[in-house]
Amino acid sequence: MVRPLxxxxxxxxxxxAPPAAARHPAPVVVAAPIVEEKAPENxxxxxxxxxxxxxADWYFVLDTSGEMLAVAQAARADLAxxxxxxxxxDRVAVMAMHTRPxxxxxxxxxxxxxxxxxxxxxxxxxxxxAKDADLGGGLSWAVHRLSAKTAADLSFMVMVGPxxxxxxxxxxxxxxxxxxxPIRGIEKIASSYAESRGARKVEATLLTLAPPxxxxxxxxxxxxxxxxxxxxxxxGKTVSFAAWAEDFxxxxxxxxxxxxxxxxxxxxxxxxxxAGAPTAENPVAQVIVSAGTQHxxxxxxxxxxxxxxxxxxxLAPSVVHDIPISLPPAPFQLWxxxxxxxxxxxxxxxxxxxxxxxxxxxxxxxxxxxxxATATAKVVRDVGPSYLRLSxxxxxxxxxxxxxxxxxxxxxxxxxxxxxxxxxxxxxxxQALEVAGxxxxxxCKGPDGELVIGPxxxxxxxxxxxxxxxxxxxEIVVCREGVQxxxxxxxxxxxxxxxxxxxxxxxxxxxxxx
Numbered sequence: 001m002v003r004p005l006x007x008x009x010x011x012x013x014x015x016x017a018p019p020a021a022a023r024h025p026a027p028v029v030v031a032a033p034i035v036e037e038k039a040p041e042n043x044x045x046x047x048x049x050x051x052x053x054x055x056a057d058w059y060f061v062l063d064t065s066g067e068m069l070a071v072a073q074a075a076r077a078d079l080a081x082x083x084x085x086x087x088x089x090d091r092v093a094v095m096a097m098h099t100r101p102x103x104x105x106x107x108x109x110x111x112x113x114x115x116x117x118x119x120x121x122x123x124x125x126x127x128x129x130a131k132d133a134d135l136g137g138g139l140s141w142a143v144h145r146l147s148a149k150t151a152a153d154l155s156f157m158v159m160v161g162p163x164x165x166x167x168x169x170x171x172x173x174x175x176x177x178x179x180x181x182p183i184r185g186i187e188k189i190a191s192s193y194a195e196s197r198g199a200r201k202v203e204a205t206l207l208t209l210a211p212p213x214x215x216x217x218x219x220x221x222x223x224x225x226x227x228x229x230x231x232x233x234x235x236g237k238t239v240s241f242a243a244w245a246e247d248f249x250x251x252x253x254x255x256x257x258x259x260x261x262x263x264x265x266x267x268x269x270x271x272x273x274x275a276g277a278p279t280a281e282n283p284v285a286q287v288i289v290s291a292g293t294q295h296x297x298x299x300x301x302x303x304x305x306x307x308x309x310x311x312x313x314x315l316a317p318s319v320v321h322d323i324p325i326s327l328p329p330a331p332f333q334l335w336x337x338x339x340x341x342x343x344x345x346x347x348x349x350x351x352x353x354x355x356x357x358x359x360x361x362x363x364x365x366x367x368x369x370x371x372x373a374t375a376t377a378k379v380v381r382d383v384g385p386s387y388l389r390l391s392x393x394x395x396x397x398x399x400x401x402x403x404x405x406x407x408x409x410x411x412x413x414x415x416x417x418x419x420x421x422x423x424x425x426x427x428x429x430x431q432a433l434e435v436a437g438x439x440x441x442x443x444c445k446g447p448d449g450e451l452v453i454g455p456x457x458x459x460x461x462x463x464x465x466x467x468x469x470x471x472x473x474x475e476i477v478v479c480r481e482g483v484q485x486x487x488x489x490x491x492x493x494x495x496x497x498x499x500x501x502x503x504x505x506x507x508x509x510x511x512x513x514x
Contacts (some may be wrong), residue, residue: 041253044358044503048257048295055089056256057152058082061142063161065098067211071241072096072127075160078245085252091152093145094122097161099130099169107145135165135220136173136183143189143227146232148194154259156203158230160241162210163220180217190227201259205227207244209236236394257295258362264293265353265364271301272347272375275320280381283325287345287375290318297354300371305347314354325377333384341379348372366396415465417441417474419500419514423451426508440464443504443511451509461504463497463513474499482506503509 060079062072083092087110094105104125108118138159146155164180167173175184206224208216216236225231234244248255251257268291276286287305291298292368297316303309305323313319325343353359353366360366421433421441433453437440441463444454456462462477480491484505485495497513506512 012021018059026097035324038441040411042358043360044261044296044362045253045257046112047355047358048089048260049179049253050087051295053108053257053260053295055087055091055152056156057146057155058086058090058092058327059142059145059155060092061097061101061138061157061161062094062096062104062127063098063133063135063138063159063163064096064129065128065161066129066131068133068161069127069129071209071211072160075245076123076127078242080119082249082252083110083115083119083122085249086098087256088112088115090256091188092118092122093139095138095416096127096129097135097141097488098128098133099137099167100134100137101130101141104128108450120162130168132166132168133161133164134167134171134173135161135163135223136186136189137167137171139183139186139224139227141175141191143193146200146202147193151197152201153199154201154203156255158205158207159224160207160209162214162216163206163208163224164217180220182219183223186223186226193227199200201263203229203255203259204231205234205248206231207234207236207239207241209241260295261359261362261364264296265359268293268298268353269297270298270347270349270351270371270373272305272345272373274377276376278325278343278377278379280327280379281380283327285323285325285343285345285377287321287323287377288318289313289315289321289347289373291315291351293317293353296359298351298368299354300349300351303347303349304343315351316354323377325379327379327381330381331431334357336384338380339383341381343377345375345377345402346372349372415439415473417463417465417499417513421463421511421513423509423511425449443509451511460506461511463502465499474502476502476504480506 024237037381042224062068063073064072080131086092089111091107091109092105093103093107096102096104102129105118108114110118130490142157142159142287145151146157160323165173166178166180167182174185175182204224206221206228208221210216217263221233225233237277250352270293271290273284273288273290275288276284278285289300289303289305297314299312299314301312303311303313305321308323310321323345327341327343331339349371351368351371353364356366416437416439421435422430423433424430430452433443433451434439435453438453440456442454442456443461443463444458445460446452459477459479461479461483464477466473466475466509474497475494476485477494478485478492480492483490485497487505500514502513504513
């Protein structure tokens with residue numbers, strides 16, 4: 001009874017136990033990530049790319065005619081790896097060139113989100129093909145894209161193929177014949193492209209890659225170099241496309257900035273620009289000192305401007321100095337006017353392009369031992385008496401003449417009595433006296449018991465104005481006793497009177513001057 005039970009338990013235990021492999025799991029081997037060795041980046045590349053330079057265009061032109069189709073298809077993966085390191089913001093295009101050019105990948109901007117998508121797309125591009133190659137048509141397509149209004153100021157073009165121009169159908173560039181032959185109208189393509197591209201810079205690379213057993217055509221290479229005279233020619237017999245692409249990939253950041261570096265190194269120098277013009281009252285010019293570069297800096301030493309020394313500085317991109325200006329004495333001139341002076345400003349210095357170490361790495365001497373620059377500060381100033389001063393003197397002169405004339409007139413004439421004279425005798429009606437235009441009024445008693453204006457010898461009182469330029473100078477002369485002026489008895493003699501406010505009483509008469 002025991003054995004069956006033990007056997008049963010043994011079987012159950014065996015079924016429940018995990019296999020040996022599970023009890024002792026094999027170690028898991030995790031593949032180490034492949035770390036690509038990268039050479040230290042040139043400090044010049046780091047500095048320039050940190051400035052976010054303008055985007056560039058990348059054109060890859062692949063000959064896909066005949067046996068070249070297989071070569072071009074094999075190059076797709078290498079092109080995808082190039083796209084992996086092209087800076088964001090740049091654009092890339094791929095063209096298949098055979099009997100007719102066709103865009104396998106239209107010009108596309110690279111960004112953080114679509115980079116991998118573009119790489120995958122390029123790695124599996126559907127490249128069209130035909131038996132023969134129209135190199136003239138492909139070249140025309142390329143220069144048309146490079147000179148378009150929407151083209152970038154900096155472009156990189158890579159043409160890959162045997163450079164054999166052998167169109168088999170009607171072509172505007174066919175010079176006739178068989179096999180590889182000259183491109184018809186190549187000079188016209190070159191001249192029109194040179195005129196249309198303006199200041200745009202194109203870095204062209206010609207990779208002379210032939211199909212297996214074939215050779216590249218030197219005539220075709222030279223024809224393309226007629227359009228791109230500075231193109232780099234890579235011999236495909238000694239360098240495969242994969243090897244070229246891998247080397248170019250490692251150096252791509254440097255290739256990307258070298259056109260910018262060469263452009264700046266060719267124009268770098270000392271430049272002066274007058275930003276704030278001096279005046280006669282404040283003869284100080286505000287001068288901007290710059291290197292004339294866009295991407296490289298310039299360190300200046302021993303800077304002297306108009307004989308005055310200034311501290312060393314990095315012109316990245318510029319510094320500003322206030323420069324005192326010496327003005328010559330103003331010329332004598334009777335009539336007011338202005339003159340424009342042009343004062344020269346001269347600067348000298350020694351310098352070094354920045355970053356110096358990065359430039360030396362690529363064989364460019366950063367030293368700039370003798371830097372000079374000139375500028376002109378314009379100063380506009382008044383000469384002669386100013387118009388304001390002349391106008392003020394003129395006004396004062398006219399005013400003086402006018403006042404003198406008035407004074408002369410007042411002093412030279414006798415003022416007349418103004419207002420109304422009238423009298424009333426007790427029990428009689430008021431009577432008016434006509435005194436218009438008179439400067440002296442002598443009041444006399446008439447024979448009929450009325451008051452009249454008569455001779456001064458017979459007058460009871462005399463009213464008169466004195467010669468003066470002051471208002472209110474009037475006198476009353478009392479000629480007999482018993483006369484009251486404004487209810488105040490006055491003795492015989494001359495007294496002050498208020499014009500238009502005087503009342504005189506004598507006998508039974510009341511005389512008023514109102």
